[in-house]
Amino acid sequence: MPLDGVVYRPPYEANSLLLEVTQGCSHNKCTFCYMYPDVPFRVCPMEQIEADIAEAAQTNVNVRRVFLEHGDAFVLSADRLLQIADAIHKRLPRVETIAMYASIQNIMHKTDDELRLLQKAGIGGLDIGVESGLDAALAYMNKGHTAQEAKEQLLRLTAAGIDYSFNAILGCGGAEQWQENADATAELINAVQPHLLFIGSLHAAPGCKLYTDMRNGTFHESTIGQLLDEQERLISRLDLKDTIYFGSHPSNIVPMQGRLPRHKQEMIDIIHETREELRDRLNEYPIRGGEGSVLDLS
Numbered sequence: 397m398p399l400d401g402v403v404y405r406p407p408y409e410a411n412s413l414l415l416e417v418t419q420g421c422s423h424n425k426c427t428f429c430y431m432y433p434d435v436p437f438r439v440c441p442m443e444q445i446e447a448d449i450a451e452a453a454q455t456n457v458n459v460r461r462v463f464l465e466h467g468d469a470f471v472l473s474a475d476r477l478l479q480i481a482d483a484i485h486k487r488l489p490r491v492e493t494i495a496m497y498a499s500i501q502n503i504m505h506k507t508d509d510e511l512r513l514l515q516k517a518g519i520g521g522l523d524i525g526v527e528s529g530l531d532a533a534l535a536y537m538n539k540g541h542t543a544q545e546a547k548e549q550l551l552r553l554t555a556a557g558i559d560y561s562f563n564a565i566l567g568c569g570g571a572e573q574w575q576e577n578a579d580a581t582a583e584l585i586n587a588v589q590p591h592l593l594f595i596g597s598l599h600a601a602p603g604c605k606l607y608t609d610m611r612n613g614t615f616h617e618s619t620i621g622q623l624l625d626e627q628e629r630l631i632s633r634l635d636l637k638d639t640i641y642f643g644s645h646p647s648n649i650v651p652m653q654g655r656l657p658r659h660k661q662e663m664i665d666i667i668h669e670t671r672e673e674l675r676d677r678l679n680e681y682p683i684r685g686g687e688g689s690v691l692d693l694s
């Protein structure tokens with residue numbers, strides 16, 4: 397069955413089989429989110445999921461990775477996720493990882509035993525919008541978790557052997573709190589040592605509360621210079637053992653990828669070079685296109 401509506405997936409899931417198990421997002425109220433404005437949250441019937449797996453097995457039997465759609469598929473009960481994993485492994489025997497978007501609340505609602513069972517069933521590569529380590533920013537963004545809750549739940553995932561991407565957003569603290577946002581986010585990242593760090597920059601599209609707040613001046617967006625400073629401050633404060641830094645999102649002023657700590661200085665040098673190149677525009681606001689992509693930085 398074709399996937400309904402606009403389909404979102406992390407960029408590194410480009411080769412994964414996308415399997416719809418829910419529609420929309422069970423939270424659907426993050427201040428900056430414009431992904432599912434008119435999509436009521438719904439759990440797909442097991443018969444539909446099994447039929448989709450059977451259909452995929454006809455053409456895609458060698459697939460190694462499956463990404464469960466949509467906004468927070470990890471909201472499903474452990475029993476349902478195990479049922480789905482079982483159906484996948486039966487029809488697609490080469491699948492090693494079953495990944496999906498997850499929220500901190502989704503983890504909270506599972507026991508340690510359930511997390512271990514899910515890991516054994518191949519569930520991993522969770523893509524988690526933690527966004528910030530600053531409680532004020534998390535509250536404004538209406539994420540539904542605090543930094544302490546994020547730390548506790550991410551450490552529970554690690555203890556269960558489930559790897560994940562920690563997604564953070566530069567600019568979450570706005571123009572007034574970019575330093576605090578960088579410091580608190582670095583502290584949280586250091587505490588949980590994620591396997592993958594996915595960095596984007598704050599942007600808003602019509603329809604979300606952030607867009608309205610930016611337009612009426614309730615939320616002050618960071619300038620190009622502040623975004624660069626925040627990125628440098630965040631990277632400088634990271635003290636990681638071995639984490640992939642995936643910052644290629646088009647919303648970033650300076651998209652980059654690397655491995656931390658190995659490429660730390662190289663990444664900071666690139667930010668310095670960019671700041672020099674953009675020295676006449678540091679007080680401007682980024683002009684953005686689709687998905688927050690930064691336009692016109694020449």
Ligand code: SF4
Nearest residue numbers: 421424425426429467
């Ligand atoms: S949890 Fe993700 S999909 Fe759901 S509202 Fe927040 S940002 Fe959007």
